[in-house]
Amino acid sequence: AQTVTQSQPEMSVQEAETVTLSCTYDTSESDYYLFWYKQPPSRQMILVIRQEAYKQQNATENRFSVNFQKAAKSFSLKISDSQLGDAAMYFCAYRGNKLVFGAGTILRVKS
Amino acid sequence: DAGITQSPRYKITETGRQVTLMCHQTWSHSYMFWYRQDLGHGLRLIYYSAAADITDKGEVPDGYVVSRSKTENFPLTLESATRSQTSVYFCASSWDRGYEQYFGPGTRLTVT
Numbered sequence: 001a002q003t004v005t006q007s008q009p010e011m012s013v014q015e016a017e018t019v020t021l022s023c024t025y026d027t028s029e030s031d032y033y034l035f036w037y038k039q040p041p042s043r044q045m046i047l048v049i050r051q052e053a054y055k056q057q058n059a060t061e062n063r064f065s066v067n068f069q070k071a072a073k074s075f076s077l078k079i080s081d082s083q084l085g086d087a088a089m090y091f092c093a094y095r096g097n098k099l100v101f102g103a104g105t106i107l108r109v110k111s
Numbered sequence: 112d113a114g115i116t117q118s119p120r121y122k123i124t125e126t127g128r129q130v131t132l133m134c135h136q137t138w139s140h141s142y143m144f145w146y147r148q149d150l151g152h153g154l155r156l157i158y159y160s161a162a163a164d165i166t167d168k169g170e171v172p173d174g175y176v177v178s179r180s181k182t183e184n185f186p187l188t189l190e191s192a193t194r195s196q197t198s199v200y201f202c203a204s205s206w207d208r209g210y211e212q213y214f215g216p217g218t219r220l221t222v223t
Contacts, residue, residue, distance in 0.1 A: 006153075033208070033209045035211070035212075043199065043216065043217050044214065044216060044217075045201065045203070045212075045214035047211045047212075050211060052209065091153055091154065093154075095208055095209065098156070098169070098170075099144065099156055099159070099169075099212075100156070100170070101146075101153045101154040101155070101156075102153055103151060103152060103153040104153045
């Protein structure tokens with residue numbers, strides 16, 4: 001069965017600094033997708049970034065980028081120039097035959 | 112309004128009662144999903160549907176029933192609610208398995 005592990009229950013970052021959130025997954029599938037979602041206090045789930053497993057190039061969306069290491073089954077999220085609005089719970093998700101979410105990482109941004 | 116909506120947004124019910132949570136999407140997405148979110152567990156998939164009349168179990172399906180007679184609706188029924196089903200429930204939809212899931216606003220369910 002596929003599993004997704006987010007080993008950091010909480011992280012803190014100073015405003016304007018860079019932070020990296022970790023995610024590892026376990027699968028025997030070769031065709032899958034990986035996602036990072038953000039959940040602010042409003043509870044609304046918002047897609048941050050998406051990566052296709054067959055693409056070697058790391059996905060980037062403005063201040064958000066990933067470090068996708070397929071062989072290591074690692075999918076970390078880097079947030080550059082952190083802003084107060086980035087404070088939220090971040091979920092890593094795997095989509096193969098099944099869809100599995102990690103337990104989440106709370107990101108706190110200090111001003 | 113376009114998008115994905117859930118109703119009710121808040122529900123309190125008693126143990127043993129039947130409860131149905133509604134989910135409606137206006138995009139004609141093929142896939143729809145139900146999750147529950149509990150502290151320390153993230154989101155766990157209850158059921159999903161790849162198309163009308165096609166449903167499949169997720170990680171935690173016990174105690175829940177779904178149906179999908181129309182593409183746009185995907186109701187979730189708790190046939191006999193238990194306290195362990197107190198949670199926040201999210202419905203989501205997507206075009207296909209590799210595409211972004213769009214989430215509804217969630218339903219907070221409390222079983223007393």
